[in-house]
Amino acid sequence: MTDITLLQDLNARGLIAQMTSEEELEQHLADGSVTLYCGFDPTADSLHIGSLVPLLALKRFQQAGHKPLALVGGATGLIGDPSFKAAERKLNDDATVANWVDKLKGQVSQFIDFDCGENSAEVVNNLDWTQNVDILTFLRDIGKHFSVNQMIAKESVKQRIDREGAGISFTEFTYMILQSYDFQQLNASRSCTLQIGGSDQWGNITGGTELTRRMNGNRAFGLTLPLITKSDGTKFGKTESGTIWLSPSKTSPYAFYQFWLQTADADAYRFLKYFTFLSVAEIDALEKADAERDGRPEAQAVLAKEVTRLVHGEEGLTAAMRITDALFSGNLSDLSETDFEQLQLDGLPSSELNGADLTETPLTTLLSDAGMANSGKQIKDALQRNAVIVNGVAKGMDDNMKAAEVFAAENGTYDRFFLVKLGKKKHHLFVI
Numbered sequence: 001m002t003d004i005t006l007l008q009d010l011n012a013r014g015l016i017a018q019m020t021s022e023e024e025l026e027q028h029l030a031d032g033s034v035t036l037y038c039g040f041d042p043t044a045d046s047l048h049i050g051s052l053v054p055l056l057a058l059k060r061f062q063q064a065g066h067k068p069l070a071l072v073g074g075a076t077g078l079i080g081d082p083s084f085k086a087a088e089r090k091l092n093d094d095a096t097v098a099n100w101v102d103k104l105k106g107q108v109s110q111f112i113d114f115d116c117g118e119n120s121a122e123v124v125n126n127l128d129w130t131q132n133v134d135i136l137t138f139l140r141d142i143g144k145h146f147s148v149n150q151m152i153a154k155e156s157v158k159q160r161i162d163r164e165g166a167g168i169s170f171t172e173f174t175y176m177i178l179q180s181y182d183f184q185q186l187n188a189s190r191s192c193t194l195q196i197g198g199s200d201q202w203g204n205i206t207g208g209t210e211l212t213r214r215m216n217g218n219r220a221f222g223l224t225l226p227l228i229t230k231s232d233g234t235k236f237g238k239t240e241s242g243t244i245w246l247s248p249s250k251t252s253p254y255a256f257y258q259f260w261l262q263t264a265d266a267d268a269y270r271f272l273k274y275f276t277f278l279s280v281a282e283i284d285a286l287e288k289a290d291a292e293r294d295g296r297p298e299a300q301a302v303l304a305k306e307v308t309r310l311v312h313g314e315e316g317l318t319a320a321m322r323i324t325d326a327l328f329s330g331n332l333s334d335l336s337e338t339d340f341e342q343l344q345l346d347g348l349p350s351s352e353l354n355g356a357d358l359t360e361t362p363l364t365t366l367l368s369d370a371g372m373a374n375s376g377k378q379i380k381d382a383l384q385r386n387a388v389i390v391n392g393v394a395k396g397m398d399d400n401m402k403a404a405e406v407f408a409a410e411n412g413t414y415d416r417f418f419l420v421k422l423g424k425k426k427h428h429l430f431v432i
Contacts, residue, residue, distance in 0.1 A: 034061075038195070046247035047104060050227075053225050062116075071125070072108070142211070146180075188215075194220070194221045260308065352432075
């Protein structure tokens with residue numbers, strides 16, 4: 001891919017929201033390898049899928065021959081970005097932020113190559129160049145380049161000032177200056193000339209290009225990526241069980257895979273362009289084939305496989321598909337003990353059982369209390385239709401059975417797991 005083709009590809013994918021001096025940026029990228037950066041603030045111990053678009057954008061630039069810097073905000077994470085936030089962020093202590101910085105370093109390292117010659121990626125931490133800057137230096141050498149009039153005119157800040165209530169603190173108001181300082185410092189130390197980020201970062205990014213020009217006398221560029229929205233208006237990356245995280249300990253590969261598998265038809269092809277490295281031509285061909293095919297489109301399955309592989313690797317994808325196939329086929333023989341443990345994460349409703357408490361508990365009561373149906377009567381009806389399946393078996397159960405007869409350890413998979421299926425879609429994992 002040539003450099004010009006890179007920008008054309010980003011455009012074709014719908015991945016460019018704004019950019020400074022489009023023609024000059026195209027020429028700048030065409031002139032040779034460019035160093036660019038994107039920042040990720042540690043606001044939790046894991047990134048969520050909202051960070052995937054910029055992470056993959058860094059990878060796209062690297063594949064085109066450019067050098068990506070992933071900035072982890074050890075300093076800005078202590079302040080909090082006010083951009084388009086309804087209220088002041090909670091400030092976290094130094095030790096918490098430092099721990100989160102280490103976790104995020106590991107995550108961003110999954111997506112870019114650190115051993116590919118001159119354009120090898122680097123992870124940088126803005127605490128390195130800010131922690132020893134004293135207040136007078138900050139005000140005289142950096143702050144003097146910023147007009148308060150222009151800062152409060154930025155849409156991200158203006159919304160907070162205009163909102164009734166708390167407004168914006170001076171602490172968060174200075175965030176733009178700190179992020180701009182990052183760009184100026186990376187330009188001076190690493191010849192970084194391009195910053196990318198979400199479209200909510202446009203004001204901060206253009207502040208950085210201007211500070212770099214004023215302090216270093218160098219031309220710098222900015223490019224923003226769209227913030228992802230769903231066609232039905234609901235928030236992207238949120239489910240009933242909460243945020244979809246990149247960390248497998250917070251969102252299991254199975255739950256991650258299921259999230260993408262359940263993408264609406266109206267979003268699937270757009271998300272394929274945003275979140276995968278399939279070519280635009282391949283995605284358009286898939287959309288055309290789906291339109292001509294009877295039955296469910298294949299786009300969601302392709303999307304789920306591609307994104308899960310990117311984030312969790314072949315092993316994570318294989319486990320997620322194995323669990324999915326086992327759940328919907330009813331064949332549990334391929335599931336390992338680790339797979340069952342993974343099901344206890346946010347991917348599947350689960351309950352822990354104490355054998356002693358089950359002796360007098362009717363099976364219908366246990367299953368309805370677990371939320372598998374609204375009443376014991378619905379469970380009775382399902383039992384009479386042989387529609388309640390425990391570890392793949394529906395035989396020998398009736399509505400008079402005690403829970404202890406079904407959920408005895410010797411009947412469990414690995415002596416402790418009971419996967420109950422009611423009807424076609426409802427699953428619940430009981431664990432002794």
